[in-house]
Amino acid sequence: MSQMIAVLGAGKIGEALLGGLLRGGRPPARLLATARRAERAEALRARHGIEVVTNAEAATRADTLILAVKPQDMATLLTELAPHTAPDRLVISAAAGITTAFVEERLPAGTPVVRVMPNTPALVDEAMSVISAGAHATEEHLGHAEEIFDSVGKTLRLPESQQDAATALSGSGPAYFYFLVEAMIDAGILLGLPRDKAHDLIVQAAHGASVMLRDSGDHPVTLREAVTSPAGTTINAIRELEKHGVRAAFLDALEAARDRSRALAAGGETAPRTGA
Numbered sequence: 001m002s003q004m005i006a007v008l009g010a011g012k013i014g015e016a017l018l019g020g021l022l023r024g025g026r027p028p029a030r031l032l033a034t035a036r037r038a039e040r041a042e043a044l045r046a047r048h049g050i051e052v053v054t055n056a057e058a059a060t061r062a063d064t065l066i067l068a069v070k071p072q073d074m075a076t077l078l079t080e081l082a083p084h085t086a087p088d089r090l091v092i093s094a095a096a097g098i099t100t101a102f103v104e105e106r107l108p109a110g111t112p113v114v115r116v117m118p119n120t121p122a123l124v125d126e127a128m129s130v131i132s133a134g135a136h137a138t139e140e141h142l143g144h145a146e147e148i149f150d151s152v153g154k155t156l157r158l159p160e161s162q163q164d165a166a167t168a169l170s171g172s173g174p175a176y177f178y179f180l181v182e183a184m185i186d187a188g189i190l191l192g193l194p195r196d197k198a199h200d201l202i203v204q205a206a207h208g209a210s211v212m213l214r215d216s217g218d219h220p221v222t223l224r225e226a227v228t229s230p231a232g233t234t235i236n237a238i239r240e241l242e243k244h245g246v247r248a249a250f251l252d253a254l255e256a257a258r259d260r261s262r263a264l265a266a267g268g269e270t271a272p273r274t275g276a
């Protein structure tokens with residue numbers, strides 16, 4: 001286990017990770033965080049009882065640096081860190097699109113870098129975190145990264161060439177489910193249900209479906225077929241979803257997310273795709 005872990009740029013993902021590490025039993029004295037704004041630093045101290053320091057101090061004191069700033073802020077952060085980071089530090093980047101090469105070329109030669117794509121269910125210890133090694137990261141470094149991200153959910157190793165796809169799928173994935181739930185609550189309203197009841201019905205349906213997907217081992221097609229009775233209600237809804245091209249929309253949507261992840265590796269300057 002690393003002696004000291006620092007989360008640099010402790011925003012939504014960084015704070016979720018800090019919370020998971022503390023819940024997993026890591027003493028607050030073995031965690032550091034950094035923030036850009038004084039009020040954010042104060043909130044982190046108050047909520048977690050950890051030290052919030054400058055990026056330079058974190059780089060000097062921690063063995064493992066977890067970079068959790070936005071991709072567009074990564075170059076600035078790395079420029080600030082470079083003079084203070086010894087090449088034996090493990091650097092873990094959680095930024096969408098940013099390649100290990102991008103990080104390596106801005107830090108001292110030979111620095112081990114691991115790229116991780118977590119997701120926000122880290123807040124409830126149900127994250128999916130995809131882990132890839134950079135040029136100088138060893139099995140031991142990957143093991144350290146897994147140990148850290150295991151504290152907030154599941155981890156999976158994939159080659160870095162598949163990280164942009166993983167970002168589109170599991171990194172952004174929770175947002176697609178929230179979007180679907182939001183749309184279905186509106187549909188419940190259309191059908192005359194009170195908003196709070198529509199919310200509770202669909203959230204529990206989503207939870208039940210998700211537990212079955214994870215725990216039954218059955219393919220989603222099998223689970224959907226079990227709901228879809230001959231000449232019943234479900235098939236009438238499915239016909240409308242197919243007519244409206246929902247499956248094709250998902251294929252296009254994830255391709256757009258994957259492309260945006262790739263563009264972020266170029267420094268994030270490229271504008272997002274605006275559609276056909």
Ligand SMILES: NC(=O)C1=CN([C@@H]2O[C@H](COP(=O)(O)OP(=O)(O)OC[C@H]3O[C@@H](n4cnc5c(N)ncnc54)[C@H](OP(=O)(O)O)[C@@H]3O)[C@@H](O)[C@H]2O)C=CC1
Nearest residue numbers: 009011012013035036068069070071073094095096118119
């Ligand atoms: N949100 C998500 O679902 C996921 C996000 N990610 C990745 O995680 C990273 C963080 O995303 P998220 O947590 O959503 O973003 P946030 O904006 O919530 O967090 C980033 C934090 O970094 C701080 N920051 C920026 N620059 C510096 C700096 N130089 N020094 C110290 N702190 C700094 C920001 O400060 P300030 O508050 O002042 O702006 C902010 O608090 C991104 O790279 C994103 O791609 C990965 C997986 C999922």
Ligand SMILES: O=C(O)[C@@H]1CCC=N1
Nearest residue numbers: 096119167171172173
């Ligand atoms: O939208 C984003 O760019 C980040 C990365 C994955 C989820 N949120």
